[in-house]
Amino acid sequence: MxxxxxxxxxxxxxxxxxxxxxxxxxxxxxxxxxxxxxxxxxxxxxxxxxxxxxxxxxxxxxxxxxxxxxxxxxxxxxxxxxxxxxxxxxxxxxxxxxxxxxxxxxxxxxxxxxxxxxxxxxxEIGNFPVPVEVIPDASRVVIQTLEDMGAECEIRMGERKDGPVITDNGNFVIDAKFEKIESPMHLEIDLNSIPGVVENGIFxxxxxxxxxxxxxxxxxx
Ligand SMILES: O=C[C@H](O)[C@H](O)[C@H](O)COP(=O)(O)O
The missing domain is CATH 3.40.50.1360 (Rossmann fold)
Incomplete structure (x- = not known):
């Protein structure tokens, strides 16, 4: 089926x-x-x-x-x-x-x-890394902030395309793996308050x- x-x-x-x-x-x-x-x-x-x-x-x-x-x-x-x-x-x-x-x-x-x-x-959500869309110029400093929040981060790389995935909006995606998401609602809000973050994948x-x-x-x- x-x-x-x-x-x-x-x-x-x-x-x-x-x-x-x-x-x-x-x-x-x-x-x-x-x-x-x-x-x-x-x-x-x-x-x-x-x-x-x-x-x-x-x-x-x-x-x-x-x-x-x-x-x-x-x-x-x-x-x-x-x-x-x-x-x-x-x-x-x-x-x-x-x-x-x-x-x-x-x-x-x-x-x-x-x-x-x-x-x-x-x-509970959190095994799947949280996708965070970022303005490309901000990716290094956003990763620093996400790591300070306890996440392990990777810039998502393309397949059959060299270099990072480029979103439909022209940005990069950082996949952020948190050990545990205590409050999805607060994390959704907190991630979007980082300068350079366009949107995150917690709904x-x-x-x-x-x-x-x-x-x-x-x-x-
Ligand atoms: O960016 C992609 C979307 O959020 C998809 O809805 C999500 O990844 C689920 O996709 P799928 O149905 O292919 O597992």
Whole structure:
């Protein structure tokens, strides 16, 4: 069973005619976008998408989902994946370096649904290093500050691209591994107060529902 696909297709059932959708990024959201595209083709529902990355923009175009922007519309429903989810609905996101636009879109939506397979559901977040998007010129001093906060840091490197990953916004990503995240809410705020940090991948607010694809079927939190 493809658990990411199960979760993505389940989330598409929550889409209603006329919705403005936030389109998350990643291999799970891929299936949500596909399922919405199929509903447009099969049922003729009338929706528009606001992409969170070039990846989701291209997928929306592939599935004939009309795209718009936050300049034009508010979002009714955002659907997005996650790298970790805990029982308090705290998330770590940004494994694909898309967390900055994702947070803007997801936090502004009237409803925010997270879709994951069961491997992402954890007791508490923090095993997955926290992605921190930084202005490139600030990366050395941001790393110093993060290390002072107890994190082990790496600038994320490209694959099939020499040098650092460059985000859709033209920045670097530092992956910061904390031994333990005592308070996700405070860490989310504290990281964003470091000069040079654009956004971090901890999401502690706004999640309305988590859809988990498990080998025993869909579970919803
Ligand atoms: O930057 C990427 C996003 O936050 C993704 O939503 C997250 O990494 C989960 O991706 P996937 O569904 O591919 O595991």
């Amino acid at each position: 493809n658990l990411k696909k199960e979760a993505g297709y389940k989330a598409a059932e929550y889409v209603t005619d006329g919705d403005i959708l936030g389109l998350g990024t990643g291999s799970t959201t891929h299936y949500f976008i596909e399922a919405v595209g199929k509903r447009i083709a099969d049922e003729g529902i009338n929706v528009m998408g606001i992409p969170t990355s070039f990846q989701s923009l291209l997928l929306a175009k592939q599935w004939n989902i009309p795209v718009t922007s936050l300049e034009e519309h508010d979002i009714d429903l955002a659907v997005d994946g996650a790298d970790e989810v805990d029982k308090n609905l705290n998330l770590v996101k940004g494994g694909g370096a898309a967390h900055t636009k994702e947070k803007i879109v997801d936090y502004s939506a009237k409803q925010f649904i997270v879709i994951v397979d069961e491997s992402k559901y954890v007791e 502690t607010q706004m999640v309305d529902k988590v859809i988990i694809g498990t080998s025993e079927g869909i579970k919803e939190l």
